[in-house]
Every structure is written in structure tokens, then in C-alpha cells.
């Protein structure tokens with residue numbers, strides 16, 4: 001007898017025989033998948049006549065019995081009843097849950113496709129007698145759904161649905177993510193998806209094409225199984241966790257490395273910043289390349305030490321930003337994200353949120369207005385791209401930066417008179433079903449300051465150029481070095497150069513020139529012990 005409370009949702013296969021490769025059958029694919037670690041099967045055959053569907057269902061059921069894996073039938077309650085399947089999965093346009101439950105009885109599994117918060121509210125209102133698990137998605141675009149009614153929501157969208165399950169107290173309801181999940185994004189999704197309180201993580205992932213369309217479905221399932229069991233997401237191989245204090249020694253090495261390897265820093269940035277950013281990159285011994293030509297992104301990302309600065313200041317086409325992000329994520333090369341004017345307009349908000357939902361960033365950098373908005377702590381929206389008068393409250397800035405670092409599992413930087421840097425780490429472990437470890441408040445944070453330098457905030461694109469500086473240094477580090485330390489080094493270097501330049505300049509015009517000179521000088525001399533910026537752990 002099925003005990004529906006003990007179902008293992010970790011690797012949930014949904015069938016689709018329209019995508020079978022030559023030489024395979026529905027049964028053969030399901031069988032090898034079961035042999036290689038699939039824990040739950042859903043028969044979803046949209047285009048099949050009832051008679052054939054039942055024949056297939058019986059065959060698949062036999063296989064499932066052999067492996068003691070439950071079989072769920074998509075949509076067709078009648079078929080599920082006819083063959084005594086273990087449950088039914090229904091979509092939003094299928095039979096209402098209450099009727100499905102009446103027909104199936106209390107012991108069968110009912111799954112529901114959910115993509116919106118109000119749907120979570122509905123299932124919560126039905127109580128534990130309604131829905132047993134939800135398929136949350138779609139996470140990423142997929143070819144399986146020809147005309148999807150929902151937009152892809154990314155890990156961030158899935159996390160929001162988990163938040164809703166928490167706030168509506170639907171604790172019985174299990175969750176799997178579905179839509180466009182492949183080995184290259186599954187560890188990241190499992191790592192990033194968690195409710196804000198950290199108590200809820202996914203129970204599993206659901207795949208269709210990755211197994212069904214594979215010429216070697218056994219191997220495909222094995223790969224997925226291994227990724228889930230490994231329970232780790234690594235932004236870069238072997239990235240070790242933050243352990244030591246920031247040190248001059250690391251800074252010196254980081255600068256030296258940057259000189260030696262000369263990272264290629266692809267800038268997709270606003271027009272205001274392009275020339276300034278290119279000069280700063282050169283001053284830091286690195287190679288700038290401004291490119292918004294999609295076909296060359298992949299080649300660029302393959303260059304050793306390639307790094308991407310993604311700045312949404314003047315809005316490049318969304319498809320270009322998205323493509324660049326995907327390419328660098330797939331190549332496991334770092335991206336520094338600068339969501340300029342994040343909440344200044346609804347267009348920017350939407351665009352930046354979509355990027356944040358899909359991608360993984362080594363560093364997210366913003367001014368106070370941007371970071372407060374990203375953390376949902378900003379009252380009202382930003383007026384433009386500059387920070388405005390918000391945020392003299394440093395403890396609020398620290399709180400917001402921690403939220404951003406935690407939410408996006410990144411190193412977050414909030415600029416201002418005092419720069420706040422928080423290590424949300426870009427790699428770590430995830431735990432299916434058990435919640436995520438730690439929380440935002442526990443993350444390591446530092447403040448970098450060199451006193452009030454008003455002119456630094458008075459030239460355009462000075463924040464954007466800090467982005468270039470971070471990208472150069474982050475591009476130089478090896479997989480085993482601390483990303484956080486590299487970011488701290490960059491922020492210290494930049495602030496120190498700003499201080500020197502402010503003393504040498506005659507106003508904001510000459511400040512820009514002096515800033516490049518000072519960066520060049522500090523970088524070439526490479527004596528971090530002489531940098532004027534002060535770093536303090538908080």
C-alpha cells in the first residue's frame with residue numbers, strides 16, 4: 001500500500017513520447033530511468049487515445065511496481081481510477097481539486113501545477129485533504145510547452161511561491177520545480193530556491209526532455225541523480241568558504257595576479273560609462289571589450305579569465321542581457337551585476353528582476369537606493385539612477401546588503417560614503433526538503449571607508465566604474481581563492497584612489513582624470529598596506 005507521506009519527490013520524471021529518440025520506446029526510456037534513480041513517474045501523454053493511453057499506463061505501472069516507485073497519471077482521473085494508479089496530476093485548467101479528491105479518495109496523491117501566489121492561497125484554503133504536492137514553474141523556458149501560458153519565473157519566482165506556502169501554513173504540501181531544468185542549471189536552482197525564512201526548500205525537481213529525449217536516458221537519469229545527491233552548487237570548482245579576515249597579503253596577490261593574467265572584461269554597460277570603464281579597466285592591467293553582439297559572447301566567455309560586467313544603466317535589449325548572462329553562467333565565469341536605477345521605472349524593475357530571476361552573479365553592486373530597493377526595504381521608488389538622499393542609515397544599508405547577498409547567493413556591495421560588502425557566497429550546499437542553512441543576518445560583512453569624499457558621488461558612472469574594478473580583480477582569481485576577498489580588495493583600491501584623486505583634483509571635471517591616474521598608480525605600486533581606505537568587520 002502506498003503511504004503518500006513517504007513519497008520521494010527528489011527526481012520526478014514526467015513522460016512525453018512525442019520526443020522519444022529513434023530506437024527507444026516510452027517503456028524503455030522509463031525503465032532505464034527507473035534503474036538509474038528516478039523516484040516518481042508521471043505519465044503525461046497529451047495526444048494519445050484513451051485505449052492506447054490505458055495500455056501504456058498499465059505497462060509503465062508494471063515497471064513502477066518493480067521499482068516500488070509511485071505512478072501518477074496526468075489529467076485523466078478516469079484512467080487513474082481504471083488502473084488504480086497512485087495519483088493524478090492536474091493543471092489549472094483541468095478538473096477542480098475537490099472533485100479529483102472525491103473521485104480518488106483520501107489515500108491517493110494529488111498534484112497541482114502552480115505558477116502564481118493566489119493558487120498557493122487556494123490550495124492552502126483547501127487544507128491537507130486537497131493537494132499533496134505542487135509542480136512549481138515554469139522555472140526556465142522550455143520546448144515541452146509549445147504555447148506556455150506562464151512566463152518563466154526563475155529560482156527567485158519559485159522562492160516566492162515557497163514563501164507563500166510558508167505564510168499560508170501549507171506545511172503538508174510537497175514541492176517540485178519544473179520547466180527547462182537541465183544538469184547545467186539544476187544545482188543552481190536547488191541551491192538558490194528557499195523561502196525567505198530558510199525553512200522551506202524544494203523536495204525535488206521534475207524533468208521531461210532531459211530524460212525522455214535523451215538517446216541515453218540511463219546516463220541522463222544517473223547524471224541528474226548524482227547532481228541531486230551531491231547537494232552542492234559550485235559557482236566555480238573548489239571555491240572555499242569565507243574563513244579568514246581580509247588581509248593585505250591577499251590584496252597584494254590579487255593585484256599581482258590581475259597584472260599577470262590580464263582578465264578580459266566584457267562590458268555590457270550604459271553609454272555614459274563605456275569610455276570611463278574601458279580606461280579604468282586598462283589602468284587595472286586588464287583588457288576591456290565592449291560588446292553587445294550576441295554571436296560572439298560564447299567565444300569571449302571562453303577566453304581564460306573572461307569576466308562579464310552586466311550594467312543595465314541604459315537599457316540594452318533584454319535578449320542581449322539575458323543571452324550574455326546565460327553564456328557566462330554556463331561557462332562558469334563570473335558576472336558582476338550592476339542594476340542601475342533598479343526601481344526608477346517599472347520597465348527597469350521588470351527587466352532587472354527577470355535577470356535576477358534567471359541568473360547567478362558573482363557580485364551584485366548597487367548604490368544605496370538600488371540595494372534598498374533590491375532588498376524590498378526602500379519606501380517608494382528611486383527617482384533616477386543616482387542614490388538620492390536615501391540611506392544615511394548605515395545599519396539599514398547593512399541589513400539590506402545582507403538580504404541581497406543571501407537572496408541571490410552572491411557577494412553584495414552597497415556603495416556610498418561607507419561601502420558595505422556582504423558575502424552571501426557563490427557556492428555551498430543545499431538540502432532537499434530540509435530548509436536552507438543560516439540566514440541573512442549571520443553573513444560576514446565588512447565596511448570600507450575613507451571619510452567623506454563628496455566629489456566621488458558627483459561624477460557620473462563612478463559606481464559603474466567600481467563595477468569595472470571589481471570585474472577586473474574577480475576575473476583574476478583562481479577557483480580556489482576567495483571571491484569575497486577579491487571584491488573587498490577592489491572596493492578598497494577604488495576608495496583609496498578616490499581619496500587621493502579628491503585631494504589632487506580642482507573640481508569634479510578633473511576628479512575623473514585624477515581618479516584614473518590614482519588607480520593606475522596604486523595598482524602599479526601594489527602596496528595595499530598604504531591604501532587609505534579602512535576595512536572593518538561588522
Ligand SMILES: Nc1ncnc2c1ncn2[C@@H]1O[C@H](COP(=O)(O)OP(=O)(O)OP(=O)(O)O)[C@@H](O)[C@H]1O
Pocket residue numbers: 340366367368385386387415416417418419451452453454456457458459460461462463464465466494495498
Ligand atoms: N559621500 C561619499 N564619500 C565617499 N565615497 C563616496 C561617497 N559617495 C559615493 N562614494 C563612492 O563613489 C563610488 C560611487 O558610489 P555611488 O553610490 O555614487 O554609486 P552610483 O550612484 O551607482 O554611481 P553611478 O550610477 O553614477 O555610477 C563608490 O565607490 C562609493 O564608495
Ligand SMILES: Cc1ncsc1CCO
Pocket residue numbers: 270272273313314340385460461462464
Ligand atoms: C546618467 C546615467 N543614465 C543612465 S546610466 C547613467 C550612468 C550612471 O549610472
Ligand SMILES: [Mg+2]
Pocket residue numbers: 338340341366367385463464
Ligand atoms: Mg550605480
